[in-house]
Amino acid sequence: VLQVLTPEPPTGDDPDSPAVFDLGEVAEHDSLDDCWMVIEGKVYDFTDYVGQHPAPPSVLEPWCGKQATEGMRTKGIGRDHSPAAWAMLDDYRIGKLADD
Numbered sequence: 256v257l258q259v260l261t262p263e264p265p266t267g268d269d270p271d272s273p274a275v276f277d278l279g280e281v282a283e284h285d286s287l288d289d290c291w292m293v294i295e296g297k298v299y300d301f302t303d304y305v306g307q308h309p310a311p312p313s314v315l316e317p318w319c320g321k322q323a324t325e326g327m328r329t330k331g332i333g334r335d336h337s338p339a340a341w342a343m344l345d346d347y348r349i350g351k352l353a354d355d
């Protein structure tokens with residue numbers, strides 16, 4: 256009953272009705288204090304993760320607010336992230352990118 260009275264905002268977790276964002280909205284979250292990224296068409300909010308990332312936040316910063324599939328695939332050093340790192344993404348998913 257409480258859930259009906261105070262519905263949670265869409266998180267993107269429900270594959271039937273993910274929250275949909277365009278690149279302009281994502282671009283508003285382009286700092287380490289507020290860091291969204293698009294990876295393979297899905298939108299993530301990594302704000303709570305940047306301080307936990309194994310490499311310094313400065314490596315993430317250029318990708319905040321942007322399409323970051325390349326960053327995820329290369330780490331900026333030509334090496335893909337591990338399957339374990341890829342598996343962490345779901346925890347930060349907030350939705351998907353709008354189709355163009």
Ligand code: HEM
Nearest residue numbers: 304309310314315318323326327330331336337340343344
């Ligand atoms: C998209 C921009 C990103 C860049 C440029 C980047 C870069 C890096 C670099 C330079 C390292 C250390 C070097 C190495 O381990 O080979 C690293 C490690 C790691 N990163 Fe990232 N990272 C990014 C995003 C993420 C995200 C979004 C996550 C998870 C939510 C993540 C999770 C990890 C983990 C778990 C490691 C340890 C090594 C591994 O499991 O592959 N990274 N990253």
